[in-house]
Amino acid sequence: MYKSMDETHEVIPSAKRLVKSLRDIGYDFSTAIADIIDNSIEAGASEVDVSVGFYGDDSYVRISDNGNGMSKEELKEAMRYGSEREYGEDDLGKFGLGLKTASMSQCRCFSVASKTNGEISSYSWNLNHIEKTNKWEILSLKEETTIELINAPLSDHSGTVVLWESLDRIISFKDPSGEAARKKLISMCRELEAYLGMVFHKFLSGEISGKNLTISINGNPIQPWDPFARNEQDTKTLSPIKIKFVHDGSQDKIILQPYILPSKDKFSSPEAFNHLSGPAGWNQQQGFYIYRAHRLIQSGGWCGIRVRDEHTKLSRIELNFPPVFDNAFKINVAKMRTQLPIQIKEAIANAIRSPVLLAREYYDGEKRSTPTILNNSPKNNQNYISVPPIKQLDNIASKPGLPKMFTFDEIEQKANELASGNEKEIISRIFRHLRKNLMEGEK
Numbered sequence: 001m002y003k004s005m006d007e008t009h010e011v012i013p014s015a016k017r018l019v020k021s022l023r024d025i026g027y028d029f030s031t032a033i034a035d036i037i038d039n040s041i042e043a044g045a046s047e048v049d050v051s052v053g054f055y056g057d058d059s060y061v062r063i064s065d066n067g068n069g070m071s072k073e074e075l076k077e078a079m080r081y082g083s084e085r086e087y088g089e090d091d092l093g094k095f096g097l098g099l100k101t102a103s104m105s106q107c108r109c110f111s112v113a114s115k116t117n118g119e120i121s122s123y124s125w126n127l128n129h130i131e132k133t134n135k136w137e138i139l140s141l142k143e144e145t146t147i148e149l150i151n152a153p154l155s156d157h158s159g160t161v162v163l164w165e166s167l168d169r170i171i172s173f174k175d176p177s178g179e180a181a182r183k184k185l186i187s188m189c190r191e192l193e194a195y196l197g198m199v200f201h202k203f204l205s206g207e208i209s210g211k212n213l214t215i216s217i218n219g220n221p222i223q224p225w226d227p228f229a230r231n232e233q234d235t236k237t238l239s240p241i242k243i244k245f246v247h248d249g250s251q252d253k254i255i256l257q258p259y260i261l262p263s264k265d266k267f268s269s270p271e272a273f274n275h276l277s278g279p280a281g282w283n284q285q286q287g288f289y290i291y292r293a294h295r296l297i298q299s300g301g302w303c304g305i306r307v308r309d310e311h312t313k314l315s316r317i318e319l320n321f322p323p324v325f326d327n328a329f330k331i332n333v334a335k336m337r338t339q340l341p342i343q344i345k346e347a348i349a350n351a352i353r354s355p356v357l358l359a360r361e362y363y364d365g366e367k368r369s370t371p372t373i374l375n376n377s378p379k380n381n382q383n384y385i386s387v388p389p390i391k392q393l394d395n396i397a398s399k400p401g402l403p404k405m406f407t408f409d410e411i412e413q414k415a416n417e418l419a420s421g422n423e424k425e426i427i428s429r430i431f432r433h434l435r436k437n438l439m440e441g442e443k
């Protein structure tokens with residue numbers, strides 16, 4: 001038990017050990033850059049440019065924005081591990097770590113220059129210096145080539161530039177100037193393009209008011225990738241489902257928006273169908289698309305509620321949660337993973353049964369000809385169709401030839417009802433294994 005009168009002894013962490021271990025908290029090249037871009041969006045940037053220069057050991061990655069920028073004092077605070085500031089309702093930041101941990105996960109030295117009110121300030125973190133001194137010290141920039149490179153994008157506007165050098169995690173080849181290193185960097189840039197187009201698609205398409213964004217890689221603008229194919233004529237937008245959620249004194253609605261994507265022959269072109277498959281392919285990309293403040297955190301997967309199934313691959317469900325529910329959704333620092341809050345998991349499982357079943361029927365060709373159109377939105381010409389209540393769907397699903405679908409919990413409950421003697425214990429063990437297995441498969 002802690003008492004404020006207790007005698008205290010300050011124990012400062014070892015800079016060398018902590019900075020090094022924080023390099024491995026789960027970022028990869030794309031997720032690290034996305035975390036840097038979160039900061040740009042929060043700073044009101046409308047343009048972000050990622051420049052990647054391949055020069056062997058002198059290769060670099062530079063992310064520049066035209067946001068509000070920071071003063072010298074603000075930048076110094078921003079460079080602190082665990083920087084302090086007040087967060088707004090829709091802010092993408094959270095831990096005060098992203099700028100540092102995302103950068104250091106990819107390089108040994110990163111510098112930040114920021115311009116506001118016509119003044120540029122800059123600092124860097126250098127792992128060589130930390131290893132030598134074991135101190136939490138940032139450096140002023142001295143190297144002229146670095147200063148030139150980092151200041152260049154700020155010549156005619158305010159904003160912030162993050163420069164990664166000594167890319168030990170990216171160019172880890174015997175011959176850093178060789179063909180293998182060059183090819184790897186090119187393929188990482190391709191992956192990056194797809195990842196950023198997906199994660200920030202709502203900002204790139206301009207659908208978030210006041211947050212229009214362009215992101216380019218070496219001058220080429222990235223196109224948004226809309227997982228719900230909302231510009232396809234035959235995409236079905238089902239009625240949204242609202243679930244009330246109270247957590248830690250905050251109350252809000254979690255809105256689930258189910259979609260059924262068109263089957264291959266209903267897409268406007270085979271290319272459009274292939275494009276919509278997403279990075280992991282149609283089967284893997286079914287399921288939840290979980291957004292935090294409009295930024296995509298999880299793309300596809302059923303969060304342990306269902307298993308991925310070829311028959312339900314046209315089902316994609318949008319779920320947006322506000323940052324006040326971060327703890328309940330267990331968001332991690334790299335913003336790559338989240339979990340459905342245990343308190344509403346069952347409600348969500350029940351709520352998505354009918355939309356998923358409907359998606360399955362579309363896949364099976366049952367309903368393609370006559371969707372129940374509620375209204376035609378003139379804005380984007382989508383078909384809004386009503387999802388019948390679960391009871392009605394159960395009837396449809398009980399037709400001969402179409403097996404009824406059960407949730408995982410329902411199967412376990414049914415099995416328990418039928419079990420006798422020590423069978424219950426065996427069932428419980430099997431389901432425990434299955435759940436663990438499914439959760440792992442979903443990660």
Ligand SMILES: Nc1ncnc2c1ncn2[C@@H]1O[C@H](COP(=O)(O)OP(=O)(O)O)[C@@H](O)[C@H]1O
Pocket residue numbers: 039040043065067068069070077078079083085092093094095096097098099100159160
């Ligand atoms: N591109 C940027 N433009 C303006 N301010 C920034 C930028 N990047 C970082 N900052 C400032 O630095 C702080 C620390 O960033 P970060 O380490 O990513 O933590 P977090 O985003 O969780 O607060 C931010 O809260 C913000 O005030």
Ligand SMILES: [Mg+2]
Pocket residue numbers: 035038039092093094097098099
């Ligand atoms: Mg951040």
